[in-house]
Amino acid sequence: MKALITGISGFVGSHLAEYLLKNNTEVYGTIRHRSRMNHIQHLMNDVNLVECELRDPFSVENLIQDVKPDLIFHLAAQSFVPTSWNSPIDTIHNNVAGQVNIFEAVRRFNLDCKIQIACSSEEYGYVDPTEVPITELNPIRPLSPYAISKVAQDYLGYQYYKSYGLHVVCTRTFNHTGPRRGENFVTSNFAKQIAEIEKGLKAPVLYVGNLQAQRDFTDVRDVVHAYWLALEKGDPGEVYNIASGSCCTIQEMLNLLLSLSTVQIEIKEDPARLRPSDVEILLGDYSKFHKKTGWKPEIPFTQTMEDLLNYWRAIV
Numbered sequence: 001m002k003a004l005i006t007g008i009s010g011f012v013g014s015h016l017a018e019y020l021l022k023n024n025t026e027v028y029g030t031i032r033h034r035s036r037m038n039h040i041q042h043l044m045n046d047v048n049l050v051e052c053e054l055r056d057p058f059s060v061e062n063l064i065q066d067v068k069p070d071l072i073f074h075l076a077a078q079s080f081v082p083t084s085w086n087s088p089i090d091t092i093h094n095n096v097a098g099q100v101n102i103f104e105a106v107r108r109f110n111l112d113c114k115i116q117i118a119c120s121s122e123e124y125g126y127v128d129p130t131e132v133p134i135t136e137l138n139p140i141r142p143l144s145p146y147a148i149s150k151v152a153q154d155y156l157g158y159q160y161y162k163s164y165g166l167h168v169v170c171t172r173t174f175n176h177t178g179p180r181r182g183e184n185f186v187t188s189n190f191a192k193q194i195a196e197i198e199k200g201l202k203a204p205v206l207y208v209g210n211l212q213a214q215r216d217f218t219d220v221r222d223v224v225h226a227y228w229l230a231l232e233k234g235d236p237g238e239v240y241n242i243a244s245g246s247c248c249t250i251q252e253m254l255n256l257l258l259s260l261s262t263v264q265i266e267i268k269e270d271p272a273r274l275r276p277s278d279v280e281i282l283l284g285d286y287s288k289f290h291k292k293t294g295w296k297p298e299i300p301f302t303q304t305m306e307d308l309l310n311y312w313r314a315i316v
Helices: 011-022 038-043 057-067 081-086 088-108 145-164 186-198 220-233 250-259 287-293 301-315
Strands: 002-006 026-031 048-051 071-074 114-120 167-173 205-208 239-242 266-269
Touching (some): 011 026, 011 038, 011 220, 081 145, 088 114, 145 167, 186 205, 186 250, 220 287, 239 287
Parallel strands (some): 002 071, 167 239, 205 266
16 A cells, blocks of 8 residues: 655654554655655655655646555645734645645546545634534634635545545544644644743743633544544545544643643733634534544543653753
């Protein structure tokens, strides 16, 4: 079995590569000339890396023709919501064009392969408290350019399945975290700040944004298992929520991280961390995916946060 991971050097891509290798799968992954390789340095002898600009159709065509994958996990994206506010058209173009190029290349070479599209719970956007937990039938009300780009990716998956018979499965993943999470993301940002404070690298002040938002966090190692099952057992043309089925406020997540440290830390709000509009609550219902694949989250949130904090303690 030959698998292609777009964005293999990223947070989820590196964990997925590890998972696939353990399952006796030949792994190929796309990188760009400016990709940071630290997440996959330990895998360099086990994976096949291909430099590819996904926004360039000719580059993607050569990639698909050369690799001829059985499975494609399309993870590459501009995935940071605040960046999408600063560069909306870049985010939409990056996330949509790359996917279209992959679909067109697979279609041109008539490949018999399965494609997983990493979509997002951000697509649901505005959710009334009476509308949780969120199922795949919830209204789509995106609240950021990033969310718009993911809606487009989601619907393109459906369109190419219906129009051309491509085996596309979309996963709407809720917040996921764990070791290697980018420092821009809230769980990792807080963990890094705590690790720096513990080592005396910064004053004992932790800067925060909106602490009242409620999020559903799943461990990245559970998420990549779900991605594998999505292609192994999921139905083409379908969309599945990947979530833990429980949520906490950002304040509660921060309190958990603080409880894992012994230093005294002052909390200060940083206005620059507040968004023009924020999704108040994201609580996912993963029962459709569980019924189809048997998947459920296995790693406790406390362990996820402890592993994340220890990751930052080791590298700051």
